[in-house]
Amino acid sequence: SYENLTGRTAVVTGAASGIGEAVAVLLAERGARVALLARREQRLEEVAAKITAGGGSALAVVADVTDDASVAAAVARIHEAYGPVDLVVNNAGVMLGNPVEAGRLDEWQRMIDTNVTGVLRVIRAFTGDLVAAAGEGRTADLVDISSVGAHLAFPNYAVYGATKAAVTHLSQCLRTEFGPRDVRVTNVEPGFVESELRLHTDNAEVSGQVDGMLEAVGTLAAEELADVVAYAVSRPWHVNLRQIMAMPTRQA
Ligand code: NDP
Numbered sequence: 001s002y003e004n005l006t007g008r009t010a011v012v013t014g015a016a017s018g019i020g021e022a023v024a025v026l027l028a029e030r031g032a033r034v035a036l037l038a039r040r041e042q043r044l045e046e047v048a049a050k051i052t053a054g055g056g057s058a059l060a061v062v063a064d065v066t067d068d069a070s071v072a073a074a075v076a077r078i079h080e081a082y083g084p085v086d087l088v089v090n091n092a093g094v095m096l097g098n099p100v101e102a103g104r105l106d107e108w109q110r111m112i113d114t115n116v117t118g119v120l121r122v123i124r125a126f127t128g129d130l131v132a133a134a135g136e137g138r139t140a141d142l143v144d145i146s147s148v149g150a151h152l153a154f155p156n157y158a159v160y161g162a163t164k165a166a167v168t169h170l171s172q173c174l175r176t177e178f179g180p181r182d183v184r185v186t187n188v189e190p191g192f193v194e195s196e197l198r199l200h201t202d203n204a205e206v207s208g209q210v211d212g213m214l215e216a217v218g219t220l221a222a223e224e225l226a227d228v229v230a231y232a233v234s235r236p237w238h239v240n241l242r243q244i245m246a247m248p249t250r251q252a
Helices: 018-029 041-053 068-082 105-135 158-181 204-217 222-233
Strands: 009-013 033-038 057-062 087-090 140-145 183-190 243-246
Touching: 009 018, 009 105, 018 033, 018 041, 018 057, 018 087, 018 222, 033 041, 033 068, 041 057, 057 068, 068 105, 087 105, 105 140, 105 158, 105 183, 140 158, 140 222, 158 183, 158 243, 183 222, 222 243
Parallel strands: 009 033, 009 087, 033 057, 087 140, 140 183, 183 243
Antiparallel strands: none
């Protein structure tokens, strides 16, 4: 069952589409006020409008997690509108596939900047809020969206997998700093989920291979992933579903 999330203030990165959008919508449905971060303003406004139309509270904040000033400005806007936050979902990510042999330093850099440094930048931005919330006896959550790619090997996605392995181990290590201060760190590792993620690869052969894998085993809906996230943050504060792999049953 879900706990009512009324009174909680959430930030969801990558909330313009896919898993982040679904998480934002569900958290708002459960009563949380939700700040939506991503780069595409139009898409963010659409998600915010959907939440508001459903009676929820949403704040669309255009932000690029690879940019210090942009994240700092986002924090200021969120604090001004909502005050400190107690639930951070680090979801923004990019997945670009090519053989390592192609030497696509540009893609590697983008994935590392977004999936690893971006996550760290967002953690840095909200650590003070989370620690303070927990110190006041309120539930405080950091949720990092990793991937089964952190454990399984997919051809042509070595660097993506490495960035996700970094996220998973970061969550693991952070628990040693945050756990004793009652900030709960949850790492969610999705399998195949229907979203725009795989559309960003510029190598048609590689994206065709992924399409083939998806067709073979099917995908989870973004809403099904959101359900997992909402469940984890709805446990009593001392219960930590630390690492959750959520995959289609047919995905090996
Ligand atoms: P989407 O492409 O739909 O979502 C990614 C989101 O991240 C978009 O809203 C995008 O918005 C945002 N984003 C990308 N770069 C930045 C940036 N620099 N700053 C701020 N926001 C950014 O794909 P998913 O929903 O599938 O992906 C969400 C997360 O789930 C990712 O971390 C992904 O790695 C992970 N995941 C997904 C799986 C899947 O099968 N779909 C499987 C395992 C993990 P905008 O472009 O407007 O900035």
